[in-house]
Amino acid sequence: xxxxxxxxxxxxxxxxxxxxxxxxxxxxxxxxxxxxxxxxxxxxxxxxxxxxxxxxxxxxxxxxxxxxxxxxxxxxxxxxxxxxxxxxxxxxxxxxxxxxxxxxxxxxxxxxxxxxxxxxxxxxxxxxxxxxxxxxxxxxxxxxxxxxxxxxxxxxxxxxxxxxxxxxxxxxxxxxxxxxxxxxxxxxxxxxxxxxxxxxxxxxxxxxxxxxxxxxxxxxxxxxxxxxxxxxxxxxxxxxxxxxxxxxxxxxxxxxxxxxxxxxxxxxxx
Amino acid sequence: xxxxxxxxxxxxxxxxxxxxxxxxxxxxxxxxxxxxxxxxxxxxxxxxxxxxxxxxxxxxxxxxxxxxxxxxxxxxxxxxxxxxxxxxxxxxxxxxxxxxxxxxxxxxxxxxxxxxxxxxxxxxxxxxxxxxxxxxxxxxxxxxxxxxxxxxxxxxxxxxxxxxxxxxxxxxxxxxxxxxxxxxxxxxxxxxxxxxxxxxxxxxxxxxxxxxxxxxxxxxxxxxxxxxxxxxxxxxxxxxxxxxxxxxxxxxxxxxxxxxxxxxxxxxxxxxxxxxxxxxxxxxxxxxxxxxxxxxxxxxxxxxxxxxxxxxxxxxxxxxxxxxxxxxxxxxxxxxxxxxxxxxxxxxxxxxxxxxxxxxxxxxx
Numbered sequence: 001x002x003x004x005x006x007x008x009x010x011x012x013x014x015x016x017x018x019x020x021x022x023x024x025x026x027x028x029x030x031x032x033x034x035x036x037x038x039x040x041x042x043x044x045x046x047x048x049x050x051x052x053x054x055x056x057x058x059x060x061x062x063x064x065x066x067x068x069x070x071x072x073x074x075x076x077x078x079x080x081x082x083x084x085x086x087x088x089x090x091x092x093x094x095x096x097x098x099x100x101x102x103x104x105x106x107x108x109x110x111x112x113x114x115x116x117x118x119x120x121x122x123x124x125x126x127x128x129x130x131x132x133x134x135x136x137x138x139x140x141x142x143x144x145x146x147x148x149x150x151x152x153x154x155x156x157x158x159x160x161x162x163x164x165x166x167x168x169x170x171x172x173x174x175x176x177x178x179x180x181x182x183x184x185x186x187x188x189x190x191x192x193x194x195x196x197x198x199x200x201x202x203x204x205x206x207x208x209x210x211x212x213x214x215x216x217x218x219x220x221x222x223x224x225x226x227x228x229x230x231x232x233x234x235x236x237x238x239x240x241x242x243x244x245x246x247x248x249x250x251x252x253x254x255x256x257x258x259x260x261x262x263x264x265x266x267x268x269x270x
Numbered sequence: 271x272x273x274x275x276x277x278x279x280x281x282x283x284x285x286x287x288x289x290x291x292x293x294x295x296x297x298x299x300x301x302x303x304x305x306x307x308x309x310x311x312x313x314x315x316x317x318x319x320x321x322x323x324x325x326x327x328x329x330x331x332x333x334x335x336x337x338x339x340x341x342x343x344x345x346x347x348x349x350x351x352x353x354x355x356x357x358x359x360x361x362x363x364x365x366x367x368x369x370x371x372x373x374x375x376x377x378x379x380x381x382x383x384x385x386x387x388x389x390x391x392x393x394x395x396x397x398x399x400x401x402x403x404x405x406x407x408x409x410x411x412x413x414x415x416x417x418x419x420x421x422x423x424x425x426x427x428x429x430x431x432x433x434x435x436x437x438x439x440x441x442x443x444x445x446x447x448x449x450x451x452x453x454x455x456x457x458x459x460x461x462x463x464x465x466x467x468x469x470x471x472x473x474x475x476x477x478x479x480x481x482x483x484x485x486x487x488x489x490x491x492x493x494x495x496x497x498x499x500x501x502x503x504x505x506x507x508x509x510x511x512x513x514x515x516x517x518x519x520x521x522x523x524x525x526x527x528x529x530x531x532x533x534x535x536x537x538x539x540x541x542x543x544x545x546x547x548x549x550x551x552x553x554x555x556x557x558x559x560x561x562x563x564x565x566x567x568x569x570x571x572x573x574x575x576x577x578x579x580x581x582x583x584x585x586x587x588x589x590x591x592x593x594x595x596x597x598x599x600x601x602x603x604x605x606x607x608x609x610x611x612x613x614x615x616x617x618x619x620x621x622x623x624x625x626x627x628x629x630x631x632x633x634x635x
Contacts, residue, residue, distance in 0.1 A: 166370035169337055173356040173364045173386040182385070188374045252452065 024057045026248055033241040055242035064226035065246075070137060071212075072205040075144035079196060081115035082145070083152025088186075091160040109150040116146060117214030135217030135249040144208060149202035153198030159190045199254035207251050212269055219248065223247060286313040287349065288439050289334055289362075289469035294343030296329055296495075303329040305495035306343070311439075311488075316465045316472045318482040320603050323516065328477045330492070331441050331560045332488040334473065335364050348438050357388075362439040362452030363432035369424045371416040377403070378412035384435045402430040405464070422453045429461075433468065440465075442474040446481060446509055458484050471548075479519045481505065491515045508543075516541035521602060523547075525630075533575060534630045544604040545631040549591065550622040551612045552576045577601065579617055593610045593621060 003011070036046035055061050088100050089095075108116060120143050124135060133139075163186065169179040209224040216225065227243055230236040289311040298305040303326045311317040319327040333345060336357035345353045352360050363384065371380050378399050379386070385395035402407055406426035416424055425445060444462070446454045450492055459482045459594075462485045465472045476482050482489050483503045490500040491514075498543060499511035510516035513524055526539040534540045581592035584607075591603040605611075614621050 042449045164368060164370060166366045166368055167372060169335075169357070170364065170366060170372075171383070171387075173335055173337075173362075174387065175435075176383075176387040177358060180387045184383070185372055188372075245399035 029241055029248065030245045033238070033245040035238075035241075038238060040266045051242045055239045055246075058239050060221070060226060060230070061223075061243050063225045063227075064221045064243075067137065067140075067221060067225040068206055071140045071144055072202045074137075074141040075148045075205045076198050076202045076227040078141070078145040079148035079152045080198050083149045083197065083201075084145035084156050084190075084194065086149070087153045087156035087160060088182075091157060104154050106150055113208075113210030114214075117143070117211045120146070120211065135215065136220050139215040140212055140220060140222065143211045144205040147208075147211070148205055151201045151204060152194075152197035155193045155200070155256070159193035163189045176246055193259045199258040199261075203251045203254040203258075205248055212221040242250060287471060288312065288313045288315065288347070290316075290346040290349075292329070292344040292346075294330075294333060294340045294345060296326075296333060296338060297341045303495055304333065304340075307495070307497055309472060309490060309497060309500070311473055313438075313471055314469050316462065316474070316485055316487045318474045318476055318486040318489045318567050319492050320476055320479060320482040320489050320519070323477055325492045326494045326495035327357050327477075327496075328443055331364070331443055331473065331475045334439070335362060335441050336360050336615070342528070361437050362441055363435075363437040364443065365425075365428045365432050366442040366447045367444045369416075369428040371414055371424055371427055371431070375415075376412065377408070377414050377416065380416065380427055381430045381434050383431060388435070398434055399430075402434040403427075405433065405468075406430045406460075421448055424459070425449065425457065429464070433464075433470070436468070436470065439599070441470045442472060444475055444477070446476075446478075454481075460532060461485060470536060483519070489519075491519060493518075509631060510541060510633055513539055516631075516633050521604075523601050524633075525599070529597075532597055532598055533595065533601070535573065539631050539634070540630045541624060542601070544590070544602040545588075545606075546625050547601065547603045547625045549603060549612050549615055550574075550624060551614050552620045552622040570629040572624050573627055573630070574622060576620060576622050579615065579619050579621055581619055582615075591615070591621075593623060 033051055034047045035044040036050075037044060037049040039146050084133070086101070086105055090098055090105075108245065120139070124133075124139050124142075128134070128139065167185055168181050168191070171185045172178075177182065207224055208222075209228060212222050212225055214227065216222065221229070223243060227247075230240050275410075287310050290311070291307050291309040293306045293308060294304055295302065295306050305326075307330065309330070319330055323328045329338060329373060333340055334338070334347075336352070336355060340353065344351060347360055354535050366613075372383070375383070378396065381402050382399035384396040385398060390398075400412065401422075403412060406429050408423065408430065410424050411419070411423065411427075416427065420425065425448075428445070437613075446457050450459060458481060461472070465485075474482075474485065483506075486503055486504050488500060489506050491498045491506060493514055499506055499515045501509075506515060506519050510519060510522075513526075516522045517524060521544055523542045523544060524532050524539065525542070527537075531537055573594055577590055577593040577595040580594050581590075583590040586607075588604050588606050591605065593601050593603060595601065603623065612621065
């Protein structure tokens with residue numbers, strides 16, 4: 001499609017403005033993490049690595065980072081196993097309620113986080129508490145897994161639909177049992193989708209705050225919760241900026257890689 | 271393992287059956303794709319299922335491979351009932367229409383796959399994969415990926431992969447459909463040769479009558495989920511069992527009802543192959559004004575009519591004439607492009623046609 005010169009200029013400006021609204025504030029956070037002025041005066045009076053050093057030595061931030069990593073990795077692991085199995089089952093077999101299962105699996109991502117949070121909170125309180133499992137890292141992991149599964153399920157499902165059905169047939173035809181077909185043909189073809197789904201799930205878990213608030217115990221602080229708690233404390237503000245900048249980087253990189261992997265067609269070609 | 275593989279596949283091509291279908295029916299929902307088909311493929315035979323798209327021929331092949339379960343009936347491979355046997359335990363391999371090569375594996379890994387899943391040692395499976403690649407003239411391609419190959423080369427890899435452990439039966443689903451004409455003809459010759467040298471039973475599905483006629487020992491013409499006729503190519507071509515077979519295998523002049531009486535001189539449905547009709551100058555046989563009986567038998571059991579040429583198509587080796595007879599019937603005539611074309615063989619020219627009476631072959635309609 002050919003656009004007139006005016007249309008191109010206007011569209012270009014709108015696009016630039018749209019992207020600026022999203023990314024300028026993020027850049028500001030990054031920049032402020034180096035701002036020498038404690039109250040973030042603008043323009044910055046100078047650049048300093050002081051806050052980064054301070055954040056590095058802040059026990060609270062380090063502990064929160066560790067908690068976030070643990071929660072993210074555990075939730076991703078659960079999501080990879082359950083999401084893959086569910087996607088494979090829904091794709092491979094025709095059974096009663098297949099569409100319903102598919103819908104119910106995807107639903108959690110559409111539910112408002114606060115609703116999921118309250119629901120999980122109530123459930124954990126009535127079911128887990130009496131048997132001695134209190135709120136803590138475990139409940140956070142379970143809470144995060146509910147929406148991480150969706151990401152993996154969707155990614156794997158999309159990939160499975162792109163793999164030619166004749167590949168699995170050819171494998172069986174040549175003598176492979178079901179597990180061999182999965183091991184040699186289906187799994188390699190969806191490996192990059194698994195990786196992408198895992199990265200996205202991790203990124204999602206890493207910066208989640210709403211569900212976390214309702215599922216974490218008083219002693220469990222993930223990075224976003226730590227930021228939220230320290231936002232109001234003036235002497236912590238510079239360190240909060242550093243942690244926020246770190247969060248941006250940790251979230252952006254996996255999403256970028258995941259997107260590159262999803263558009264890579266090598267797995268589904270032919 | 272090696273013992274069982276080198277099982278007797280020698281010159282004893284007697285009457286052992288490789289594939290047998292007994293009253294096999296397959297329904298998809300309310301659609302009957304295959305309707306009570308009986309079929310016997312002999313061991314070492316090149317057998318083709320020929321039919322238009324949607325005739326159920328691919329479903330038949332998938333039933334033999336085990337990808338589909340018959341709604342009713344019984345399927346045998348080498349005398350064993352395999353009706354309920356899954357594909358991975360049937361001694362038959364498929365060459366898929368889209369080749370279905372594993373994209374993440376090298377050519378060699380693709381070809382060795384049947385051996386890999388059976389746990390054959392690496393050294394042996396590589397040796398046999400290379401051997402199979404040599405058979406299809408693809409030495410030197412072992413390390414390529416399928417994506418780096420041309421259509422013809424992928425086709426060969428698919429063949430090598432299916433032949434590597436010498437199955438009793440090779441199933442080919444429109445294997446040459448995606449290739450261009452020149453390559454297709456080359457592969458036809460090659461497939462036939464491969465079948466002869468390996469002695470493996472080939473069961474091929476095609477909609478291309480040329481392909482079926484060229485390669486097969488026997489053909490089954492399939493229509494609407496039923497087998498209309500089974501026989502060697504010559505028989506199917508020269509003595510079609512039904513009007514459909516006559517029209518689908520090769521081109522023909524089908525004459526029925528009034529037209530049959532006018533042209534052939536008898537009631538019924540008749541097929542006259544266009545290459546069986548000779549063109550002559552109308553003067554040669556003393557032609558009466560074509561008023562009442564437009565056709566009359568000539569001495570020696572020949573029959574002659576006159577008509578007007580309405581179309582001439584020069585198609586390389588032969589020329590196709592369309593000729594209108596006085597009552598509006600039309601006949602197609604094929605003539606080899608030798609010399610000595612009758613003088614009147616030009617557009618709008620009056621021309622005489624004649625054929626041996628037995629070339630008007632009666633077919634049940």
